[in-house]
Amino acid sequence: MAAYGSLVWVGQALGPLTDAITEDLIRVTEQMIPVTDIAFDLADLRAASIAENIAVVQYVLANNIDPATVSPPAGAAAYAQRLARRGVPLTVLLRAYGLGQYRLLDAAIGLILAVPGPDQATRIAELLRFAGTYLDRLNSSMGRIYETERDRWLSSRQAARQQWIARLLDSDDVDVPAAEEALDYRLDQSHRAAEVWTPPDTPGADAARALDQARQLLSTAMGARGAELAAATGERALRIWFPSTGDHHIAPEDLANQITASGLPVRVAIGTVGDGLPGFRNSARSAARAKNLAVTAGPDAPPVVDFDTVAPFALLSDEPDELAGLVRRVLGPLADDGAKMAMLRHTLEVFLAEGGSYSGTARLLDVHRNTVQYRIQQITGRYGITLDGDNFRLRFALGVCRWYRHIIFRTF
Numbered sequence: 001m002a003a004y005g006s007l008v009w010v011g012q013a014l015g016p017l018t019d020a021i022t023e024d025l026i027r028v029t030e031q032m033i034p035v036t037d038i039a040f041d042l043a044d045l046r047a048a049s050i051a052e053n054i055a056v057v058q059y060v061l062a063n064n065i066d067p068a069t070v071s072p073p074a075g076a077a078a079y080a081q082r083l084a085r086r087g088v089p090l091t092v093l094l095r096a097y098g099l100g101q102y103r104l105l106d107a108a109i110g111l112i113l114a115v116p117g118p119d120q121a122t123r124i125a126e127l128l129r130f131a132g133t134y135l136d137r138l139n140s141s142m143g144r145i146y147e148t149e150r151d152r153w154l155s156s157r158q159a160a161r162q163q164w165i166a167r168l169l170d171s172d173d174v175d176v177p178a179a180e181e182a183l184d185y186r187l188d189q190s191h192r193a194a195e196v197w198t199p200p201d202t203p204g205a206d207a208a209r210a211l212d213q214a215r216q217l218l219s220t221a222m223g224a225r226g227a228e229l230a231a232a233t234g235e236r237a238l239r240i241w242f243p244s245t246g247d248h249h250i251a252p253e254d255l256a257n258q259i260t261a262s263g264l265p266v267r268v269a270i271g272t273v274g275d276g277l278p279g280f281r282n283s284a285r286s287a288a289r290a291k292n293l294a295v296t297a298g299p300d301a302p303p304v305v306d307f308d309t310v311a312p313f314a315l316l317s318d319e320p321d322e323l324a325g326l327v328r329r330v331l332g333p334l335a336d337d338g339a340k341m342a343m344l345r346h347t348l349e350v351f352l353a354e355g356g357s358y359s360g361t362a363r364l365l366d367v368h369r370n371t372v373q374y375r376i377q378q379i380t381g382r383y384g385i386t387l388d389g390d391n392f393r394l395r396f397a398l399g400v401c402r403w404y405r406h407i408i409f410r411t412f
Contacts (some may be wrong), residue, residue: 004064004121005128011061013111014104018058022051025103029096042082049079050100057134059106067134072141080142084150093146094139101135123406133378158232165231169281176277185229192244193283194218195291199238202265207236214259214266215240221250221258239284246274256304269294270306289314297403312396313403330397334383343384347375349398352391 026047052073060070072080080093105127112123164182169172176187196214198207219228219242226243233239252270259266271287275278290307293314305313327335334341334348341343347365351372354360358376363367379385385394 003128004061004067006119007127007130008064009062011058011110012065012124014108018054021103021107022054024165025050025054028103029099031140032095033097042079042086042088045079045082046096049073049076050096052076052103053097053100055139057339060134061108061130062341065191068137068376069129070134070137072138072145077145081149084146085153088321090143093142093237095279097135097138097142100189101131105131108230141151143374152261162231165229165328166381168277169284169363183229184227186226187277187280189226189288190240190244190273190281191281191283192222192276193239193241194222195233195239195269195271195287196266197234197291198265198267200236202236203237206265210266211236211238212262213262214238214268217258217264218242218255218268221255223250239287241280241283252304252309253304254303256260256302259303267294267301269303270304272307285310286314289380293403297393297405300405301403310403313399327397327400329403330393331385332383333377334385335397335401344375344379347372349378349395349402352387352395352398356387 029046029050043184052075053245056070056073059065059069082091083090108127110123112127113119147391161183164179168176168179168187180187196211198210202210205232213237215228218240222242223245224242226247228243229241231239255268257268259268269287269290271283271285271290274283286307290305290310293310294301294305323340331345334344347361351361354364358369358372361372365372376387380387387394
């Protein structure tokens with residue numbers, strides 16, 4: 001046990017002064033840390049915490065108790081827990097304790113200086129050691145109390161949010177006003193949902209940071225007209241609803257360029273715009289389908305997939321065997337796996353999208369026009385693909401190959 005016996009008389013002398021010190025500290029604390037920073041209903045709890053802490057320090061000094069063994073008073077712990085639940089930063093709490101230490105030291109040193117003697121400097125040094133030990137113990141204990149309560153509160157709050165969201169998505173009997181209040185998100189507006197996820201090899205801390213930054217990027221890019229609603233769908237995945245005006249449009253390619261430029265290791269699937277609770281649900285479902293399609297396509301899928309762009313393919317995931325049979329019937333050997341066939345399919349897809357223009361296809365593929373002609377001749381001559389007439393089935397089969405690569409080529 002640390003020896004602070006020479007300070008017992010200081011603690012005893014502080015006894016009659018504690019009320020005045022407490023009142024002064026409450027006043028100064030309110031000036032330095034305004035009540036508006038912690039919410040009005042916390043003012044009384046803060047005052048009680050200050051009073052308890054002053055009383056404990058005086059008691060510990062007066063009874064020669066080792067400050068390294070002292071636990072925070074109950075009122076101070078309750079105050080820290082309330083701050084944690086309100087989301088008030090821990091720094092607000094620690095600033096108050098630093099201020100309290102200063103006021104107590106000022107009073108205690110004044111008492112020592114009021115008694116002349118050769119040991120004044122020694123007693124002041126001993127008092128500073130006591131104060132440092134006590135404050136370190138207090139800050140460490142209060143920090144743990146705060147963080148534990150913060151984690152518990154966030155976990156329970158997140159669980160409650162997840163339950164409300166699940167009810168909104170799946171239940172026909174849900175209290176919409178109560179859900180809006182719990183989620184702090186209006187349902188009587190237009191919504192656009194997005195799925196955001198990181199690769200499985202992304203470290204947890206990096207994934208959390210990337211998801212949060214991607215959420216902010218998406219909010220700006222989509223022109224969200226209010227606070228979004230986000231919910232975790234896994235350790236490395238988020239589903240986010242953005243309030244939408246319905247007339248704001250961003251091309252998936254532009255958004256993909258922004259994400260690539262940011263360096264964030266994320267992929268994004270965007271749902272349709274929908275109104276009210278039905279739109280809230282439909283947008284989430286369409287975003288989930290777009291994500292499933294992107295995951296099915298594997299690493300070759302673009303970083304951003306928009307459901308409205310890929311809807312015909314996003315709705316087909318339930319029948320892989322039938323899809324594989326259709327692709328084989330339409331493309332024949334051109335449906336085989338391998339780099340050469342993938343290159344020919346891509347060339348044909350661009351060629352059809354360009355209305356059969358060799359020069360337009362060459363420009364988009366960044367190859368010579370003769371190269372495109374040679375590839376098309378191979379496709380029509382060697383693999384028997386007919387380009388005359390309606391090419392809908394052909395373009396559809398090519399799209400299935402692109403989006404369902406791992407299903408199609410595993411099935412063949």
